[in-house]
Amino acid sequence: MAQAMAAASELVTPLKRPFGSDGFGDGNISSSSINGSVALGADDEKPKTRRREADPAAALAAARHEFGEHGGVNMSIEASATFTVMEPDTMRRLFAGELGPDRGDMYIYSRHFNPTVLALGRQMAALEGTEAAYCTASGMSAISAVLMQLVGAGGHVVASRCLYGGTHALLSRFLPRASGVRATFVDADDEAAVRAAVVPGETRVVYVETMSNPTLAVADVPMLARVAHEAGAKLVVDNTFTPVVVSPARLGADVVVHSVSKFISGGADIIAGAICGPASLVNEMMDLQEGALMLLGPTMNAKVAFELAERLPHLPLRMQEHSRRALAFASRMQRLGLRVLYPGLPDHPHHARLAAAANPGYGSGGMLCVDMGTEDRANRLMHHLQNTTQFGLMAVSLGYYETLMSCSGSSTSSEIPPEDRARAGISPGLVRMSVGYNGTLEQRWAQFERALALMQPPLPSPTAAAAAATALLHHKAAADRDVPDAGNSNHRKH
Numbered sequence: 001m002a003q004a005m006a007a008a009s010e011l012v013t014p015l016k017r018p019f020g021s022d023g024f025g026d027g028n029i030s031s032s033s034i035n036g037s038v039a040l041g042a043d044d045e046k047p048k049t050r051r052r053e054a055d056p057a058a059a060l061a062a063a064r065h066e067f068g069e070h071g072g073v074n075m076s077i078e079a080s081a082t083f084t085v086m087e088p089d090t091m092r093r094l095f096a097g098e099l100g101p102d103r104g105d106m107y108i109y110s111r112h113f114n115p116t117v118l119a120l121g122r123q124m125a126a127l128e129g130t131e132a133a134y135c136t137a138s139g140m141s142a143i144s145a146v147l148m149q150l151v152g153a154g155g156h157v158v159a160s161r162c163l164y165g166g167t168h169a170l171l172s173r174f175l176p177r178a179s180g181v182r183a184t185f186v187d188a189d190d191e192a193a194v195r196a197a198v199v200p201g202e203t204r205v206v207y208v209e210t211m212s213n214p215t216l217a218v219a220d221v222p223m224l225a226r227v228a229h230e231a232g233a234k235l236v237v238d239n240t241f242t243p244v245v246v247s248p249a250r251l252g253a254d255v256v257v258h259s260v261s262k263f264i265s266g267g268a269d270i271i272a273g274a275i276c277g278p279a280s281l282v283n284e285m286m287d288l289q290e291g292a293l294m295l296l297g298p299t300m301n302a303k304v305a306f307e308l309a310e311r312l313p314h315l316p317l318r319m320q321e322h323s324r325r326a327l328a329f330a331s332r333m334q335r336l337g338l339r340v341l342y343p344g345l346p347d348h349p350h351h352a353r354l355a356a357a358a359n360p361g362y363g364s365g366g367m368l369c370v371d372m373g374t375e376d377r378a379n380r381l382m383h384h385l386q387n388t389t390q391f392g393l394m395a396v397s398l399g400y401y402e403t404l405m406s407c408s409g410s411s412t413s414s415e416i417p418p419e420d421r422a423r424a425g426i427s428p429g430l431v432r433m434s435v436g437y438n439g440t441l442e443q444r445w446a447q448f449e450r451a452l453a454l455m456q457p458p459l460p461s462p463t464a465a466a467a468a469a470t471a472l473l474h475h476k477a478a479a480d481r482d483v484p485d486a487g488n489s490n491h492r493k494h
Contacts, residue, residue: 056127056244056359057316063126066119066309077306078115083107095288112286112294116302120309121274127312128239128256128276130249134285134293135274135305139240139259140166141298142273146255147175147205149285149292150234154180155204158197158233160188160219161423162212167238168416171207185420188212191223198231205234210248211241214369214408214432215425216341218350221357225252241398244319245362246354255281262434263366263399266311266318270304316362318437322399323363325444326435330368332445336452339371366436367398369408372429377455378407382431384451391447398434403444405433 066075083106085091090106093099099106101113110117117135124133136142147170151157159171168185175181184197188208198206206228208219221237228235229252237248240259248256258264260272275282275293285293323344330342343354344364354364372378382405385391392403408430416426 054129054247054250054359055361056129056247059126059129060123060313060316063123075116075119075306075309077302078110079302081110083109110302111297111299112288114300114302114305116309117300117305120300120305120312123309123312124258124260124274124276127243127315128249129247130256130276130278132279132282133274133276134282135260135272135300135308136293136298137273137300138271138298139257139261139273140170141296142257142259142275143167143238144170145285145292145296145298146236146257146275147171147181147207148179148296149281150236150255151175151181151204152179155182156199156202157181157183157205157207158194158203159183159185159207160209160212161185161420162188162215162217162425163207163209164213164238164240165416167207168420188219188224189217191220191227194224194227198227198233200231203228203231203233205236207236207238209238209241210246211343211365211367213241214367214430216241216343216367216369217425218343218354218357220353221246221248221251221253225254228254241367242365244316245323245359245365246357247359249276251357254278260308261399262397263319263322264312264315265308266315266399266401268395268397268400268404270307272300272304272308273298319362319366321437322366322435325437325441326366326368326433327363328441329433329435329445329448333368333370333448339373341369341371342367366434368433368435370431370433371427372431373427375407375428378429378431380455381451382407384454385448388454389447389451391444391451392433392436400434401436401438403433403436403438405431408432 068074069076085094085106090099091108094106094108101107101115101118107113107115120135121133124135125131136145147157157171159167163171171181171183172185176183186193186197188194194206197203206224208221208224210219210221211217212219219237221235225235234254235252236255236257237253238258239246239248239256240262243258243263255275255277258274258276260274261268261270264274265272275285282293285291288294326342327344330340330345334340334345342348342364343350345351348354358364370381372381382394385405386394392405393400394406395404396406398404407428408426
């Protein structure tokens with residue numbers, strides 16, 4: 001009987017660490033547990049014999065593969081909210097941090113750790129080249145948790161003037177009201193302005209997006225990291241627009257956040273987020289008594305984690321096609337005299353910066369903007385593109401296989417006050433496009449040209465359009481410098 005039970009036990013034992021068990025990408029959980037929190041990085045006691053892959057696709061391929069419980073090629077979904085123990089003292093030891101995912105492969109509760117969600121976190125850490133990653137229920141929950149953990153009550157943040165509207169509202173309204181956080185918004189491309197805004201000993205975080213939403217300015221991550229670190233602050237970078245294309249952690253970012261709902265998901269059917277950074281930060285955020293992730297509870301569902309883990313391997317291929325289409329459309333739109341913002345265009349002011357920062361082979365990303373001058377013209381163009389020619393869909397979000405388009409000033413940037421939108425370069429007629437890859441390129445371009453031809457009155461002459469195409473990215477005009485920052489900051493130096 002005992003032999004039969006042992007044999008049965010072998011049949012259901014999960015296959016453990018078949019790949020990546022000797023270094024980067026294995027995702028072992030270290031034994032430095034405090035109050036039940038554990039580090040989600042490489043095993044500190046093992047020598048790291050595998051070099052960290054610089055190419056995201058190679059890093060994903062090298063990451064530890066999770067087999068299913070019975071040897072299936074896909075990992076199992078651990079859908080349980082709570083986990084049983086065989087002895088009463090085991091529960092005490094779990095809460096004391098003596099046991100856990102890294103010690104005995106044991107779990108307490110899925111708000112703390114879940115095996116399927118941890119497996120996705122290992123993939124995200126490999127993708128971004130960080131020591132650890134933790135996946136959350138949404139991108140905003142990832143951003144909120146990181147800022148609350150790093151900044152604390154009454155802390156100071158220096159943030160890019162041009163951000164996703166929800167992040168701007170979080171920093172300018174919610175966190176100041178909820179915890180006294182002070183935020184100063186600056187032109188993140190101006191090193192002098194960033195340095196002037198940073199207060200040594202008070203500024204806890206410098207926050208930017210790799211490509212600003214929606215104007216597609218490319219952050220100078222090495223410069224921002226240098227300024228932040230000299231002041232004892234952390235650089236947090238939102239890489240939602242450019243997964244695979246840019247790896248901010250390799251350029252100096254301390255923490256990388258994602259709305260996984262976008263390009264990483266690719267299906268416009270999942271809401272999720274991720275925090276990628278040092279194991280020590282994930283440890284801190286999962287602390288049972290003081291961790292923002294543990295106590296706020298933005299828990300990812302295990303079924304969602306499974307679906308995302310299945311999609312990550314083909315993310316590099318998808319991003320290549322998003323980028324290819326976006327560059328083709330941007331080039332053709334510009335030749336028609338349209339005012340186009342796309343960092344892949346040679347005359348974009350940050351073209352060289354992106355070329356230096358980007359991972360080779362993935363292009364310049366799948367986002368572009370076309371400025372129609374007025375909101376009315378933007379809306380009429382989008383109406384024809386969706387309802388007349390079926391070029392794309394009027395919808396927020398990005399990363400879908402269909403092209404998605406929205407007028408940023410009246411949608412995803414509407415939380416930003418009008419005067420701040422103007423200073424950030426978000427014009428009323430700016431149409432943001434997430435370029436999809438469904439259909440053929442020529443088919444979609446013909447649809448775009450037809451919609452353009454239906455515009456009444458016709459488009460203005462392309463005179464001076466090339467110069468105007470970069471105007472939204474230049475926030476250094478003398479008039480702008482003369483405007484006091486009173487409306488852009490709730491922090492004042494003394």
